[in-house]
Amino acid sequence: MNGNAARRTASVLALALAASLPLSVGVLAAQPRDSSPISDYEPAESLEGNFLSAYIAGASRDTAAAASFYREAVKADPRNAELLERAFVSLLADGALPDAFRAAERLSARDGANGLAQLALGVRQIKAGQWAAARQNFARSGRGAAADLTATLLTAWAYAGAGDGKRALETVSRLKGERYYNTFRDYHAGLIASVVGDQAEAERRLKAAYDTDRNTLRIVDAYARFEAQAGRTDLAIQAYTEFDSLLPRHPIVRDALDKLKAGKPLTRLITTAQEGAAEVLYGLGSAGSTQGDELPAVVYLRLALYLAPEHALARLTLADTLDRMKQPDRANEAYMQIPSNSPLKLNADIQVGLNLEQMGKGEEALAHLDAAMRAHPDDIDVITALGNVQRSRKKYEEAAATYSRAIALIGERPLQNYWTTFYFRGTAYERAKQWSKAEADLKKALELVPPNQPAAKAQVLNYLAYSWVDQNINIDEAFKMLKQAVDAAPRDGMIIDSLGWAYYRLGRWDEATRELEKAVELKPGDPTINDHLGDAYWRSGRRLEGKFQWQHAKDLNPEPEDLEKINDKLKNGLPELDKPTATAENPPAPVAAPHNPENPELPKGAPAPNEPPGAADKKKTGG
DSSP states (O other), rough: OHHHHHHHHHHHHHHHHHSOOOOOGGGGGGOOOOOOOOGSSSOOOHHHHHHHHHHHHHHOOOHHHHHHHHHHHHOOOOOHHHHHHHHHHHHHHOOOHHHHHHHHHHHHOTTTTTTHHHHHHHHHHHHTTOOOHHHHHHTTTTSSSHHHHHHHHHHHHHHHTTTTTTHHHHHHHHSSHHHHHHHHHHHHHHHHHHHTHHHHHHHHHHHHHHHHOOSSSHHHHHHHHHHHTTOHHHHHHHHHHHHHSSSSSSHHHHHHHHHHTOOOOOSSOOOOOOHHHHHHHHHHHHHHHTTTTTHHHHHHHHHHHOOOOOOOOOHHHHHEEEEHTTOOOHHHHHEEEEEETTTTHHHHHHHHHHHHHTTTHHHHHHHHHHHHHHTTOOOOHHHHHHHHHHHHHTTTHHHHHHHHHHHEEEEEEOOOGGGHHHHHHHHHHHHTOHHHHHHHHHHHHHHHTTTHHHHHHHHHHHHHHHHHHHOOOOOOOOOOHHHHHHHOOTOOOOHHHHHHHHHTTTTHHHHHHHHHHHHHHHHHTTTHHEEEHHHHHHTOOOOHHHHHHHHHHTTTOOOOHHHHHHHHHHHHHHHOOOOOOOSSOOOOOOOOOSSSSSSSSOTTTOOOSSSOHHHHHHHHHHH
């Protein structure tokens, strides 16, 4: 599944994932990692050492190491069921399926009710064309409504593989549960009917699934391909176009529309029972990946790819899941295996480049993305990705020029689809100290960001308003914008830092301190936020705390220019605030009692703490 509806169905399908996994896998169950050669790991010299190494590997999300060490532990204690079960799960998650299947056989011999072992063995039998044996395993693969979802759909596909279309459709029609089961049921019933040759039933079921859910890519794609094959190209184009309006520029949709408009045929989404079973597993894995259930998601995606190695979306979803687990090297292995003829290949190439940058291989990332851009010179996404890496490498002027190249290609396309490109170019211009250009782009991005993306709008508001605050301009407007941003993202430490810094610029030290303390609590490892809090403490008269905070900021590896300023503050503190020179035209102001004896004098033109945020600008303009 993909698209918005996948998130809706995820809560239902995640239950199926959890129900099939053993409860005894402990820490490892929440800490998967993709494969690397098991021979990379030197085994420990004792059972205890291998178990501890495996446990630690699982806790650090290294399933390759966990699989290796659990394997060694099982050799030393082959009768230990818990060790075998842990090894089995880590082997599955690592993609070492031949070894995982052998472990499943041993587990099944000991415990015929082990749901995940029965599921894995059933999947292996589907690939071997052993349809009846597969059904027997699925019947033993779990109990309860959630597990029944998986077992029922796979059993239906096993009947389809054996050529019994009637029993296949009867089986899938028995699927009942939460209301989103109905969509999943009709979707697979339509695919099964198409594979077994019942085209009337296929049309009815796929249309029912499509009418219920037009926001899920796989449902839209299956329905549109069926209509295109039936000669109803207009309905197929309409379905893809409507989806494109909801999720613009999806490569699968763009590729299908281009082919249909060029008069080229589209193949069916699923052509065999084995592919259909893989589609079940892909749907479960995709739903689980959106719920943060990484291990079950990875396990199901591995099984899906065992049945359908060319399933590009399953491969992409696996890679994306590994990305979220902060394993860019493992993710890149998966991205690189996406077939070269897939519409998703360019997206995968882009992500490989971004991950190379994340891995500290910046020059390699630039070279990779530059080659991809040369191969696709009119693709806005790959050009933007190159700009992102250039910006990350602090090549700000080059990045701005690259973003400009992307913006020049927008043409007649809707500008709101490219608000991020204006935002990125604005940030590059700001870093390159070309503020007038930066401000124009940031305002344009703020104008274009869709209203249904409040968190994204908060980021644009934050960047623009913080830039104003940092330059000590438009403080009143910036303050209002930052309040909006905080309302939209109340747990974002960077945005709260910006609000605190706005208070600081207004000379409202106590309120600045309050917000900056919140920001540090939310993002304790950020040097800029800690530096800001040190400034606020100092101005509030809490000078010892201020120096402590600056030292902490220094220890957090700030930018070189910031480090120089922090060192100066540690040595000299903050300079005294400017006082206006007394002249005949500007006589000295009468001395008034400070609102807080510990507070230094407010900056020139700043409102007192009991004045509204706009007072400073009114003083300047006489308003």
